Amino acid sequence: MSIPFLPTLFSLLLLFSLPIPTHQQSNETIDFNPRLQNAYAALQAWKDAITSDPNNFTANWVGYNVCSYRGVYCAPSLDDPTVITVAGIDLNHASLSGTIPEEVGSLLTDLALLHLNSNHFLGPIPRTFTKLKLLFELDISNNNFCGEFPSVLFNLTSIKFLDVRFNHFDGAIPPEVFKLKLDALFLNNNNFTSYSPGSVGNSPVSVMVMGNNNLNRCFPPRISRMRKTLDEVILTNCGLTGCLPKDIGKLSKATVLDVSFNDLTGTLPESIGNMKLLEELDVGYNNFYGKIPSSICSLPKLQNFTYSHNFFCSEAPQCLKLKEKDDTFNCIPHKPLQRSPMECHAFLAYPPQCSSFTCNVTSPPPPSLPPSPIGY
Ligand SMILES: *[C@@H]1O[C@H](CO)[C@@H](O)[C@H](O)[C@H]1NC(C)=O
Ligand SMILES: *[C@@H]1O[C@H](CO)[C@@H](O)[C@H](O)[C@H]1NC(C)=O
Ligand SMILES: *[C@@H]1O[C@H](CO)[C@@H](O)[C@H](O)[C@H]1NC(C)=O
Ligand SMILES: *[C@@H]1O[C@H](CO)[C@@H](O)[C@H](O)[C@H]1NC(C)=O
Ligand SMILES: *[C@@H]1O[C@H](CO)[C@@H](O)[C@H](O)[C@H]1NC(C)=O
Numbered sequence: 001m002s003i004p005f006l007p008t009l010f011s012l013l014l015l016f017s018l019p020i021p022t023h024q025q026s027n028e029t030i031d032f033n034p035r036l037q038n039a040y041a042a043l044q045a046w047k048d049a050i051t052s053d054p055n056n057f058t059a060n061w062v063g064y065n066v067c068s069y070r071g072v073y074c075a076p077s078l079d080d081p082t083v084i085t086v087a088g089i090d091l092n093h094a095s096l097s098g099t100i101p102e103e104v105g106s107l108l109t110d111l112a113l114l115h116l117n118s119n120h121f122l123g124p125i126p127r128t129f130t131k132l133k134l135l136f137e138l139d140i141s142n143n144n145f146c147g148e149f150p151s152v153l154f155n156l157t158s159i160k161f162l163d164v165r166f167n168h169f170d171g172a173i174p175p176e177v178f179k180l181k182l183d184a185l186f187l188n189n190n191n192f193t194s195y196s197p198g199s200v201g202n203s204p205v206s207v208m209v210m211g212n213n214n215l216n217r218c219f220p221p222r223i224s225r226m227r228k229t230l231d232e233v234i235l236t237n238c239g240l241t242g243c244l245p246k247d248i249g250k251l252s253k254a255t256v257l258d259v260s261f262n263d264l265t266g267t268l269p270e271s272i273g274n275m276k277l278l279e280e281l282d283v284g285y286n287n288f289y290g291k292i293p294s295s296i297c298s299l300p301k302l303q304n305f306t307y308s309h310n311f312f313c314s315e316a317p318q319c320l321k322l323k324e325k326d327d328t329f330n331c332i333p334h335k336p337l338q339r340s341p342m343e344c345h346a347f348l349a350y351p352p353q354c355s356s357f358t359c360n361v362t363s364p365p366p367p368s369l370p371p372s373p374i375g376y
Contacts, residue, residue, distance in 0.1 A: 042107035099123035130155035175199035201225035211236035218242035218359035237261035243354035
C-alpha cells in the first residue's frame with residue numbers, strides 16, 4: 001500500500017529553514033559532541049531493534065558520524081546554534097520491521113521531525129517520547145501499530161502534525177487528541193470504535209481526517225466551533241449517525257467536506273450555502289432526504305458535489321449546472337438512475353427525525369449551552 005507523503009509542506013519548510021552543515025559528510029570536521037554521542041547510542045539501539053531491512057536502508061548506520069546516516073538529518077540545535085544535533089529522522093518507505101526502542105525518546109531529545117511512513121513497525125510508542133519537547137511532526141502512518149491510541153503523544157507539547165493513519169489502533173479516540181494544538185490530524189484507516197462527539201469542536205486543526213473507522217457515534221455536534229481553522233474535513237465511512245448540525249455552515253474556511261458512506265439522515269442544512277470557499281462536498285451514501293438547497297449549488301467555488309445514494313426528492317436548477325456532480329440513486333422524479341418508487345415511498349413514509357437522535361456529549365458544555373446530552 002502506498003500513501004502520499006503529506007507532510008511535504010511542513011517538512012520542507014522546516015528542513016530548508018535549518019542550515020544543514022556542509023561538512024556533514026566528513027568525520028574530521030564534525031565535532032562528536034555529547035548530543036551526537038547520544039544520537040549514536042540511540043540509532044545503534046534502533047538498528048538493533050530493526051528485525052528486517054530488506055532494502056539495506058540502514059546499511060550505512062555504522063560509525064560515529066550519525067549525520068551521514070541515511071534518513072538522519074542534523075542541524076544546529078535550537079538552544080545552542082554552535083552545537084550540531086540530530087533534528088530529523090525520515091525512514092519513509094524503508095520497509096523496515098521491528099520496534100521503536102526507548103532510546104529514541106530518551107536520547108534524541110532535539111528531534112523535530114520523525115517520519116516512519118510505510119514500514120512494518122509495531123509495538124508501543126515508548127513512554128520516553130514524553131521527552132521529545134521539540135517534536136513538531138510525527139508520522140507513523142502505514143505501519144503495524146495496534147492497541148489503544150498511544151496516550152504518550154498527549155505529552156508532545158510542540159506537535160503540529162500528527163499522522164497515525166493506516167495502522168490497527170482500536171478502542172476510543174481519546175478526547176485529549178482534540179486538545180492537541182495541531183495543524184493537521186490523520187486518524188483514518190484504523191479500527192477506532194468510538195469517540196466523544198463533543199470533544200471535536202476543541203481542536204484547532206485545519207485538516208482533520210478520521211474516515212474508515214467505525215465510530216458508531218453521532219456527527220460532531222460542535223464542529224462549527226472549529227470555524228477559525230478548519231479547511232478540510234474528511235469523515236467518510238466512519239459509522240456516523242444522526243443529523244448534520246444546523247450551524248455547520250459557520251465553517252466558512254472549509255474547502256472540502258466529505259461525510260459520505262455514513263448513516264447520516266435529515267435534510268441538508270441550508271447553512272451549508274454560507275460556506276463560500278467550499279470546493280468539494282460529498283454527502284453520498286447516507287440517508288439524507290428533502291431538497292438540495294439552491295444556495296449550496298450556487299456556492300461560487302463548488303466544483304464537485306456528490307449526493308448520490310440518498311433519498312433526496314428534488315434538486316435546485318443550479319445543481320444541474322455544476323461541472324462535477326452525482327445525483328444518482330435518490331428519489332428525484334423524472335431523473336434517470338434513481339431508486340425505485342417503492343423504495344422511496346417506504347423510506348419517505350417514515351423519514352428518520354433528527355429530534356429522535358441525541359448525541360452523547362461527554363465533555364463539559366460551556367455555560368451558554370444546555371447540559372449534555374443535547375439533541376440538535
Ligand atoms: C542487502 O545486503 C545484502 C548483504 O550485503 C545483499 O545480499 C542484498 O542483496 C542487499 N539487498 C539489496 C536490496 O540491496
Ligand atoms: C504527561 O502529561 C500528563 C498530563 O498533562 C502529566 O500528568 C504527566 O506527568 C506527563 N508525563 C510526563 C512524563 O511528563
Ligand atoms: C479491525 O478489526 C477487525 C476485527 O478484529 C479485523 O478483521 C480488521 O482487519 C481490523 N482492521 C484493521 C485496519 O486493523
Ligand atoms: C468528485 O467527487 C467524487 C466523490 O468524492 C469522486 O469520486 C470524483 O472522482 C470527484 N471528481 C473529480 C473530477 O474530482
Ligand atoms: C455516554 O458516554 C459515556 C462515556 O463514553 C458513557 O459512559 C455513557 O454510558 C454514555 N451514555 C449514553 C447514554 O450513551
